[in-house]
Amino acid sequence: MTIPGRIHSLHHPLQSLLLASSALILTGSPLAAQSTISPSDRASYEGSSSTFYPLGRSNARVQTLHADLGQELSQISGHGYRRDGISSRGLVPGFTAELSVEMSMSPRTADQPSRQFADNQGSQPSMVLPRTRLVFPDTIRPDRAPTEVFDLIIPYTSPFPLPPEGGTVCLDIRLYGNSGPSGQNVNFSPLLDAHALFRDQRAEQPGFRFGNGCIAAGNNSGHYGNHLLTRRIDGFDLEISSRFGIPDDGSLGTVTVAFFGQEMLPTPLPWLPACELLASPQNVFLLPGINDSRGHLDAEINGAFPLPTGAELTVQLASASLSGELTLSDASILSIPPLGPAMIPTSRIANSSDRDAATGSTSLTVPVTLFY
Numbered sequence: 001m002t003i004p005g006r007i008h009s010l011h012h013p014l015q016s017l018l019l020a021s022s023a024l025i026l027t028g029s030p031l032a033a034q035s036t037i038s039p040s041d042r043a044s045y046e047g048s049s050s051t052f053y054p055l056g057r058s059n060a061r062v063q064t065l066h067a068d069l070g071q072e073l074s075q076i077s078g079h080g081y082r083r084d085g086i087s088s089r090g091l092v093p094g095f096t097a098e099l100s101v102e103m104s105m106s107p108r109t110a111d112q113p114s115r116q117f118a119d120n121q122g123s124q125p126s127m128v129l130p131r132t133r134l135v136f137p138d139t140i141r142p143d144r145a146p147t148e149v150f151d152l153i154i155p156y157t158s159p160f161p162l163p164p165e166g167g168t169v170c171l172d173i174r175l176y177g178n179s180g181p182s183g184q185n186v187n188f189s190p191l192l193d194a195h196a197l198f199r200d201q202r203a204e205q206p207g208f209r210f211g212n213g214c215i216a217a218g219n220n221s222g223h224y225g226n227h228l229l230t231r232r233i234d235g236f237d238l239e240i241s242s243r244f245g246i247p248d249d250g251s252l253g254t255v256t257v258a259f260f261g262q263e264m265l266p267t268p269l270p271w272l273p274a275c276e277l278l279a280s281p282q283n284v285f286l287l288p289g290i291n292d293s294r295g296h297l298d299a300e301i302n303g304a305f306p307l308p309t310g311a312e313l314t315v316q317l318a319s320a321s322l323s324g325e326l327t328l329s330d331a332s333i334l335s336i337p338p339l340g341p342a343m344i345p346t347s348r349i350a351n352s353s354d355r356d357a358a359t360g361s362t363s364l365t366v367p368v369t370l371f372y
Helices: 015-027
Strands: 036-038 049-051 060-066 075-081 095-106 126-136 152-161 168-180 192-196 203-206 208-210 224-232 235-243 255-261 264-269 272-279 283-286 297-302 312-320 326-335 346-351 361-363 365-367 369-371
Touching (some): 049 365, 060 369, 095 152, 235 312, 255 297, 272 312
Antiparallel strands (some): 049 192, 203 224, 224 235, 235 297, 255 283, 264 272
16 A cells, blocks of 8 residues: 655654564454434544534524435434544433424525524424433443444434425424533533534544553653544645654654554554554654654644545554654544535534524534434
């Protein structure tokens, strides 16, 4: 595999150390049957962010417009949300939320939402779920993103019929209160999976982190990396945030490299028992710059990754110094996403503190929603 890009080889005093290390390493709720997801391409991809809308609010009104439900369903009997797989590895304890749900066929397109809630509603909104209190379970970060399980389900008491000709569905939710470990009627983040849409068709895809990095001397936290792949009409960019590598006081001459491969090959390092190589180092990129005093480095690789949609890479970072120190980060799986849709298929309108408000703020970052 070759990954074309701006950097193809290492030209640095630490080249031999890093390449020698890689040489030694190289040898040594399932989805319902009748259901659909909006945004529609997120069935196979994790969303690019997380959100607390709507279930993390105690007094709010949240509308989402959906023009991408297709004709898979003749009616909608409920909807649900899945746990974010990117932002946090922790547990979100179970909670209750008191809410109501109205649905209608919107006279507007999802591409042009109005701040006026009434403008987005159809002429005959249907109360598919009168005000009720629902109990939601604990959620934990999935083992792989995206998860096929939508844990946070909202069943309707009255199904909503969809017209054969399709159109834009307006999902209108009012929050009346909640309770959970944080208290009664307290805003919190349930870490719902969400996705940001862009009018220029770019698509952002964060890496799914796994494993653990080793702890560099002078740090108390393990080395880790965050990776954000952006696909544009004219190419790809990768933003890399390396955290808690080897600290540099200006004299150590640290460098950070990224290993890319298409296989996960967990391989312990005999001379660094706390470190494990998690990505096959088939390609190595030297990142520009040196670590700061905390071992942090931010870098970007432009014009790389012209791989087909759906391809996956595993990436891991290595931080090294002229004194011979070496650390490895955790690893991430990067999925090559499709370009974003030419027409915005779903949007959000929300007032986060007043369920009776006439207006809200519009956004193209939407919760990934299952309809069944």
